[in-house]
Amino acid sequence: MPWAVAGGLSGVGQAALTALEALEVRYADTFLVSGAAGGVGTVAAQLARAAGATVTGTAREENHAYLRHLGTIPVAYGNGLVDRVRELAPGGVDVALDAAGEDGLRAAVALVADRDRVGTVDACERLGARWIAGRRSAARLGVLVRLWVAGALHTHVRAA
Template sequence: MAKAVRYNEFGGIDVLRVDEIERPMPGDGQVLVRVRAAGINPSEAVIRTGALADMFPSTFPSGQGSDLAGVIEEVGAGVGGYSPGDEVIGFSENRAAQAELVLVEATNLTRKPESVPWEVAGGLYVAGVTAWGAVRSVQLEQGETVVVSGAAGGVGSLAVQLARRAGATVIGLASESNHAWLQRHGVIPIAYGDDVADRIKAAAPEGVDAFIDTFGNGYVELALALGVTTERIDTIADYAAAAQYGVKTDGGAEAGPGGTVLAELAGLIADGRLEVPIANVYPLAQVREAYTELERRHTHGKIVLRP
């Protein structure tokens, strides 16, 4: 038996529980991973409410979560390159990562570098691949200026670093408590609130070339008001605005093969060239408390569960 996060109906945080489930058995091309850390993400909270049921249908009882890192316990038929005992980073396509034992397609794994902490590895997939895809989508060139909203959040904190690696000048919109962290990473911090457009213009007197919105709540309109063209605006949070104005929504699956991107990001972390801030770590039994913190939308970096 193994513990796993489950819910039997769409709803708020109160529908979450931790159940005992039968030990999964790996099939062809699969491995069984004993999870050491599993990240949580805003998209999971939205899926749980049923708001995206047409896009992400659920069969109850439903599991939850994509991000994971752990140790391989069993290897199914047809799997090459992995053995029991290997430490891996990966993702579940079945929304089942928040559990002690998870079946994972071998193609959705990459090896965990020894120097990458479990919490960082376990929270890497969704935020990392989404940030990678969003930065790629706005086609940054050396010397250009990009604005990132939600710049200290799970996705934003990685997007600003990847944008800097692309050679861009990065303006990060974040609460003042996160400005010192942004400055340490070469980002120009700007606070949210009234007159934010004027503060951005003052920081970028030659104009803004691209905009990555990880927060929603009117930032697509702000990007347009700053003169950014639609093909260089990417939002991962405001799909209504994207449909209205024709801006991009790249990130996640659009980023490309997840396992390949994971390996690239893990290598950058191992080499000290990318930081994944960890806001908090909760035991699996406190999954409700973890999502309560997440849904306040003021965390710096990732929240992670430890089974």
Template structure:
């Protein structure tokens, strides 16, 4: 039997609970993965709360989780690129909080040997979201990029990926995360009133693009600094971004992007920050941590 986390009603973290279901079976073009770690995203918390219920109501029970890492233990018909025992990273849709999942092979990549399970489990969702946002902004060599909430899951990936493309990064964060951002190579600035002026102080030549991962005031500040919405995107604030005409980007996921992320990790150009690890059966605690809004990097659910 497999263990999965589900919820049967919208609500607080306490609605999450563990149940047993029959083991999934790999079909043609699929592999079964015994999960070692799964990432927890703010999106998961918003889904659990019912933030999207007005326009995307769910049918209960509902599962969560869009990223996992683990070991292949069953290979479906026609699969030759993976064998039993392969250590892999995979992306999927609302099934990751589990100790076993079945995934099409076009959503699976090989895990670097030196990458921990927790790092691998939190890599692909936020990493690919950051990758997609930078593509949308056309970030390249010589650009100065402003990232709001730069110490968070998506933000910390975006800082590093932008620098790998040759950009300079200015990142907003609370004071306690400034040293962390400096360690990643970014110039930190503090949230709050006067943010636009603080950005101008460290970038008197101006900024070329802005990636928002927090919403609210950050969108207004970005528009004030850039003067137009052309090179501003958000992953966080649907309502305010619609009012301002700022594009909201999702994640266009692919194995190519996943392989690029693992290559950068192997080359020492990408650090994966794991804020904490929480047992699968305590998913509610993982959600409580994420919902504080003060997590640096990502929280991982782990399976013994």
């Protein structure tokens, strides 16, 4: 494993895994990830897909092909986000993780009925979401490394 990947899995990978555990992402959930092309979002989207969730992820247009490659339904940031997500997920959104900032979190709070299933890695609890601090452990890192080695977890290092 390249050092850049190892360093990323230790931080962003464990933050994503912690978030999915805290939000109890499970089979048949519709999961929204804000910032899905970033470090935490990329890992969270893949772990949720592996758990059997349908994943929609926000990202800039230039990252939509990457998200499709991961099995994530891409949706553009910006005005009208809530309506675009509702169009893509007519049955509703069960759980959401914000890894991109306040706009994505506002959309998540508007889309998910159960606030216990809306999380953020940014400290924006005042919007009614759960702040999720990454919990690092050798066991969590081991899970991520095994998935990466097996080819079941992909990362994209933009700069090393």
